[in-house]
Amino acid sequence: MNNLKTTKLNKIIDKVVSNIYLLMTLISASFMLIIIIFILFKGLSPFMSNYQYGVVNFLDFLFGTQYRPDMGIYGVGFIIINTLVSALLALSIAFPISVLTALFVVKIAPQRLSEFMKVVIDLLASIPSIVYGVFAAGIITKFTMTIASMLGVQTYGGTSLLSVVILLAIMIFPTITSISISSISSVSEDLQHASLALGATKVQTNFKVVLLSAKQGIFAGAILGVGRAFGEATAVSMVAGNKMFGPTFGLFNTTRTLTSTMIAGLKETSGLDYDIRFSIGLVLLIIILITNFGLNFIKNKVGKTHEKN
Amino acid sequence: MRKIKDYILNAITYIASGISVLILGVLLVYLLVNGVKSINLKMFSDDYWAKNYLVEVDSDSRNFDSKYNGDDYYIKKYDIAIKDDDKEIVVTYIGENSQFNELKSLTVGDSLGMITPFDVGYKIESIEYLDSNGVISIGGVLLKHNAIEVAQILNENHVNSIYYQSTSGGIKASIINTLILIFVSLLIATPISICSAIYLNEYNSKNKFNQLLSVSIETLAGVPSIIYGLVGITVLFPVTQLFGATTTSVLLGALTMAVILLPTMIKATQVALAQVDQGLKDASLSLGATKVQTINKVVLPGAMNGILSGLLLCVSKVIGESAALVYTMGTFISDTPSLTNQGTSLSLMIYSIMSNDNPNFELACAISLIILVIVLVLNISVKLINYKFNKLGQR
Structure with missing residues (x-):
């Protein structure tokens, strides 16, 4: 009887611990997603029409031949x-x-x-x-x-x-x-x-x-x-x-x-x-x-x- | 003919290998030549920024049985010695009972009347004294006095006040910050990494989802650290705010560093876990x-050496990291290390020094040497651990 109980308990522990492992793996792996999302979100924001510091033209940015932060030119x-x-x-x-x-x-x-x-x-x-x-x-x-x-x-x-x-x-x-x-x-x-x-x-x-x-x-x-x-x-x-x-x-x-x-x-x-x-x-x-x-x-x-x- | 061609080809490989040896040699020699002079024990306990003090000194004559026997200019009245050093007047000796051990601050504010620190290496900038006619005069570096003249002034006149400067260029705060960085980032990264590695190695049934997880983690390793800096400051900054940080901070740097360490640590743990004998696992299960x-009693103990060497690898990664930390810790060299304020690690300190208009190459080389020595020791330890590990495995 006692033996059965420990087996059951062990099974529960097994389940819980393996889920913790999974959770940690999810956390580690999710950073790739977080990086992609945040870089996309923040990186594209200066080209959006509602950008608060003055919109940058995307094509000017991508093909520009001048980078002059002092003059507001970002190419x-x-x-x-x-x-x-x-x-x-x-x-x-x-x-x-x-x-x-x-x-x-x-x-x-x-x-x-x-x-x-x-x-x-x-x-x-x-x-x-x-x-x-x-x-x-x-x-x-x-x-x-x-x-x-x-x-x-x-x-x-x-x-x-x-x-x-x-x-x-x-x-x-x-x-x-x-x-x-x-x-x-x-x-x-x-x-x-x-x-x-x-x-x-x-x-x-x-x-x-x-x-x-x-x-x-x-x-x-x-x-x-x-x-x-x-x-x-x-x-x-x-x-x-x-x-x-x-x-x-x-x-x-x-x-x-x-x-x-x-x-x-x-x-x-x-x-x-x-x-x-x-x-x-x-x-x-x-x-x-x-x-x-x-x-x-x-x-x-x-x-x-x-x-x- | 064929032989000649073979010789030439072989010679080319010798030359190619020689280039890397040459580069390593030049690098080491350069760092040693420029850095060794600046390395001394004091730099480990000194602040980076010099502090200035305006103090009064007790002019009552005392009897010293001085033990001073150097060649610098000895000032009998105070039992101290000074010397010229590159247009500065530097203190080289302070007697045990010297009045200079109990200088009282004249700076208005909380510190008024407090005893100020005074130590060998400090620079005497100027002295206000009563000359032989009882007129207030000023002497010191500002008036281009040299050590003999300053010694004479101190010996023969009543001194009203002394203005001096503490030593600078120390790396104490940066060392403490680096230690904090290592401790906090490993504290966070290690459990997550070990759990992830266990999941990926021991529980991983080969389905699409699990494959996506392991590919994501592998890709993390290829992301440049400067990108981690950007993400750290947007994603992790709110976390540090919970701890009371209002700007970029050492804590933010440590959290970002923890993320950077994840793929390295997971990979190292995975390799270590994979080397544990499958037969042992099966025996335990059966x-x-x-x-x-x-996992707890058989796999982890068996993988301990590999995990340990992974940890050491991570430590050397933290010490060497700079790009991500520029974003998350700031580049201001602070003398008061604290978790929630800006500060620099050793690497970041080098970056900060080198970004000045007039970089102090000697200090940068000295810190580089220190970093290099630590990193080398860590790498050798990793090698030794792996060597032992492999030997045990072969048995």
Whole structure:
């Protein structure tokens, strides 16, 4: 009798506890919904006709080539282009270096050196972005200035597109590398043995077989890296220079990214200048989504053609 | 020919790896060269902003058996020593019985007559004294007096008042704020994360709804932290108002941080839970334990190491976070840490310093070094825990 009671009690406890778990999961998951709803709601409000601080024209906002809060002009068209340019340039620098480093760590380096490189990459990954910002403001800007003066170009204290690109490349390097490492190490041994047996050298196998087989994982790393490059705020804002108009294509010109716009000059917590940051946040989220989809599409395409071969 | 090509390709990978080592090296050297000079024990207990004091000093002569034997300018009358330091006059020694230990404030207000703090490192700005003719005169840095002259004035004249400045550039408040941030955000994030991870791993029947839940949580990890800042200030600010916050506050930062930590912590817990041996769970269940009992007594203890390393990872995430906190905590460096007021964490303090027109690079590098050391120690601990964990698992 007593036994039956405890079983019943246990069953009730089981039910209650599992519902608590579910509730907590709902809370965690609901934040994604909350983020989407609030960014949409707040981000779109400056374009609604009943907006209290003076309506902003949506098209002017999206395609504008001037961002002058002091004159009430909020155009982010050029900022979008700047963001894409800086992130993709950073990716094009970091991607080859990352992949080659990953290949080195997994296949080429002697055991000791490989362990050492893993530690280096881990260290680079664990450095907070604010520390990279200090480094960028202190060293990368000087580096840019030196290059600029060698080429006879003027920079604004080194704050420039080039500085942003170098900074972002450094910051996304460990992300891409560590994912590439795990995808390269999971390439099947049989494939490599087959290649070697067919008379390919070790190096040829590494570059032609291993990298090709690991490319889907490597692409996944690139996607994560680009996401990080888009979302990086504090460090970038220290070296971007926040140009008021654009777009910027010159490497030694100052630039302005979506995140640096969102974070710079934040003083009041109301008014158009504040609300527009949500609109920019919305644009940022949409760009991240689109690039993710685009790169995922490429990734799957690349994966498929490989399978056909 | 083929060999040469192979050599070149191999060399390229060596160069690529060398670049990352070079960057890490340059970064560390830069921080060390600029930061080490500014790091001292005092900065951990000092305020960021200097305080100014106007005080009177007891001029009665006392007998000291002074133990001072330094090379700076010693003032016999008060048993203190001062020196020149970059156009400032800095106190380098204060005797045990010195009159300077009981300076009385002359500032009108509540503090009038109270004893003011005086310590080594403080700067003497100016002195009002009666000169040998009995005329009121002023000496000090303002009149470009150096330490010898100031020492002479203090030794030989009756001093009416002294104006001095406490040391500045300390990070005490930011450290306390960072600790508050870590404590509160983990206090909130940990139970939610562990429960969520248990649900996703142990109760998750593969239906559409559950899949949506886990995809949502995974997507959270990809949202840039600056977006969390925006959402934190709109969604969570009303929550902090219940606790009496009227503006952005440390509490708001901690709540936002808790949300940022959720995906990281859930993922870490999930990985830890997945490594618990399925056979153990089955054994517990078949012995008649309920699912809750199995989770509490078998699964969670088995996953404890993994959860702990997740926690440490979260701590280093809180210490390094800046973008979201700019929105939710403000960038004003406050010397009085409090849950419901604005304040800066260590990272935010760096951001605040660097946003000045004339950034103090040395202080920024010093704080960066401190952050880096903490983060490295945390990461190494995570590695050690995981290493031990894996070893145990192999047995």
